[in-house]
Amino acid sequence: MTVKASTLVKLAGSLLVLGGAGFLVVTSPWTxxxxxxxxxxxxxxxxxxxxGRTVFLASDCATCHAxxxxxxxxxxxxxxxxDTAFGIFHMPNISPDPETGIGSWTLAQFDRALREGVGPDGLMPDGQNLYPAFPYTSYQRLTGEDSRDLYAYIMSLPAVRSEVPDHELNFxxxxxxxxxxxxxxxxxxxxxxxGEVPDGVDPDVYHRGEYLVEGAGHCxxxxxxxGPMGEVITDKRFGGGPNPEGTGWFPNISPDETGIGYWSVARIANYLHTGKNPIGRMADGDMAEVxxxxxxxxxxxxxxxxxxLKSVPPVENRAPGQPAPNYADHVVMLDQAVGKAPQxxxxxxxAIAEGDSATVVETKNVWIGADMVATENQPDGKILGGAVAEITARDGDKVQLTLRGWQMEDAPTVLYQEKGQRVMMAIFDDAAAATVTRGEAEVAADTGQSWVPAEVTLWSDAAGMNTDRAAVWAYGQDTFQTACAACHVLPQKTHFTANQWIGTLKAMRRFTSFSDDQYRxxxxxxQNHSKDLDVSKGSVQ
Incomplete structure (x- = not known):
């Protein structure tokens, strides 16, 4: 039997139509x-x-979309x-701008993109499949409440008009x-x-960490x-792998010896909080942004x-160039692990000039008169590290320092930075105390104690100060993190009040080798970044 050519053409056309229809059905977001x-x-x-802001931070939204x-x-x-093996992805505008961002998206459209990987724009009414460079395979684990709160938070941010080009991907x-x-x-x-909670672990803590790591954090x-289709290989999860951009390697963060098995829970927490790893190196590259x-x-x-993270299955996967685990009986110290405290x-x-505002770094002896500085005369007092002084005059190597603060009404020999808070600035002998100008007494509402504003002008040398207060705080932060994270999880600065930090730090000093100036x-x-005296929020200048 002879089949007509026209019949074959019709059959081929029908198969093509059916195949095309099948492709559209299989690939449809509706399916x-x-x-x-x-x-x-x-x-x-x-x-x-x-x-919503917490979810925003945990989800690392700004790293890609800022x-x-x-x-x-x-x-x-x-x-x-x-820039990947698949081509170049351009991170889209997700600001509330209605034309170039997502300002016109509804909550339902945002949630569909976040947890299902489908955007509202597309050639067909079923939506637009989003590329998994957007980690919706992790974001699908978010709760509806967190999805809603994240949407509300993003919509509260500034609208940014910015056209972003389409992806440039290979066929x-x-x-x-x-x-x-x-x-x-x-x-x-x-x-x-x-998941199943390991023995000895608080279930609430474990499940919160599980939710953040597996969901919002998309670690x-x-x-x-x-794998070849860009999917995470399940049995190698958290085991590290090559950077999709072809530059470097994402580390193994499983508790294997080729990963972070030797990191304690405290070390991991400190790294995520401060960026400093157990051998003192700071996070860099993409991880610094995280x-x-x-x-x-x-x-x-x-x-x-x-x-x-300390509880996930260990994955043995050494990074290229990583040395083999040390199974010797002796400990091998890494050079970079033994560092000296910064100067x-x-x-x-x-550089200290009249008119400057300077932070005292090294405890300074002070005298009432310029002619007494650096002589055999006993100093009339001391200004302590962290105190701010105004340089009101300079005479050669000598400087006149004016300090302003508060004193307890019945304690004229001690100057504090703030009323009611024992952030000590200076101590005086009776002669220096007699030169202090004191204002009207005020009662601290929380303690009922009487305090007076106070100002004093004394002389010293120009050494041991810094006109950049931010540099002093950076030193304090770095030294605190480096030394204290060696043994335990760092408390947040705002966990204690300014007064509580005095006893807390004093109790731990005996375990350190801090000099007096470092400690101060x-x-x-x-104290200046504490719960009730946080300079980052503008409560203290």
Missing amino acids: WSALNGSRELPALEGADLEN TPGSEDETHLGGGRSL PYNLRRGVGVWRLAFLDGEALTP AECHSPR VANTSQLPFSDVQAMAVY LPVSPAS LILAYL
């Missing part, structure tokens, strides 16, 4: 939704912006590029519709299933090797993440 259903999404009216060159992480104009990856097949294969759409997205976010999380969240941050004495600067740093 994934039909198979996986939808998840609960609460109403926008109950949104919690503070929680406008390049902007110092404000809330300007989410996009534009950063990710066939430039066929966005085909991502629908990837979503069917690798996106399950499920909420996080709580496995970077720190895992990937730490910029995790350092702003509640410290309880950082600790929970550390607890969970005290002092300005050159010649650390204490001043902690």
Whole structure:
């Protein structure tokens, strides 16, 4: 029997139509939704912006979407590029701008993008498959409440008008519709299933860490090797792998010896909080940007993440060039692990000029008169590290210092920085105390004690001060983190009040080798960044 050519053409055309229709059905976002259903999404009216900010930080949104060159992480104009084997991805504008950002998106559209990987824009009404460079395989674990709160927080940020170019991907990856097949294969759409809690671990802490690491934090997205389709290899999860941009290696963060097995929970938490690893190196590259976010999380969240990471299955996966684990009976010390404390941050004495505001770094002897400085005369007092003095005159190597603060009404020989808070600036003998100008007494509401504003002018030499107060705080922070993180998890600066830090730090000093000046600067740093006296919030100049 002879088949007519026209029949073959019709058959081929029919198969082509059926194949095309099948492709459209399989790759349609609606198909994934039909198979996986939808998840609960609460109403926008109950949104919690503070929680939204926490989710924003934990999700590392600004690292990818902040406008390049902007110092404000809330300007989410996009534009950063990710050059991979699949092509170049351009991070989109997710600011509330209605034309170039996502300002016109509804909560439901935002949630669908976040937890299902489907955007509202596309050639067809079923939506647009999003490329998994956007880690929705992790974000799918977020709760509806967190998705809603994140949306509300982002919509409260500044709108940034910024056109971002389309992705520049190689064939066939430039066929966005085909991502629908990837979503069917690798996106399950499920909420996080709580894992078994290890013995001796607080269940609430473990599950909070699990949620942050597996969901918002999307740690496995970077720190895992990937298969040929870009999927995370399940049995190598957290085992590290090559950077998709072809530069370097994302470390193994599983508790294996080739990963972070020798890091304690405290060390992991401190790293996420401060960026400093157990041998004193600071996070750099992409991880420095991550730490910029995790350092702003509640410290309880950082600790929970550390607890969970210490509990995931170990994966043996040595990075290229990484030495083999040391199985010898003796300990091998790393050179970079044994460091000296940085030098005290002092300005050159010649740089201290009349009119400057200078922070005392090295405890200074002071005298009533200029002619008594650096002579055999006993000093009339001391100015302590962290105190601020105004340079009101200079005579050769001698400087006149004016200090302003507060005194308890019945204690004229001690000057404090603030009323009611024992941030000590200076101590005087009776002669110097007699030169103090005191104002009207005020009663501290919380203690009922009577305090008076006070001002005193004394003389000293120009050494041991710094006109850059930020540099002094940076020294205090670095020394505190380096020394104290060696043994335990660092408390947040704002965990204690200025007065509470005195006893807390004093109790630990015997375990350190701090000099008096180092100790004073650390204490001043902690007190000035404490719960009730936080200079970063403008309460103290």
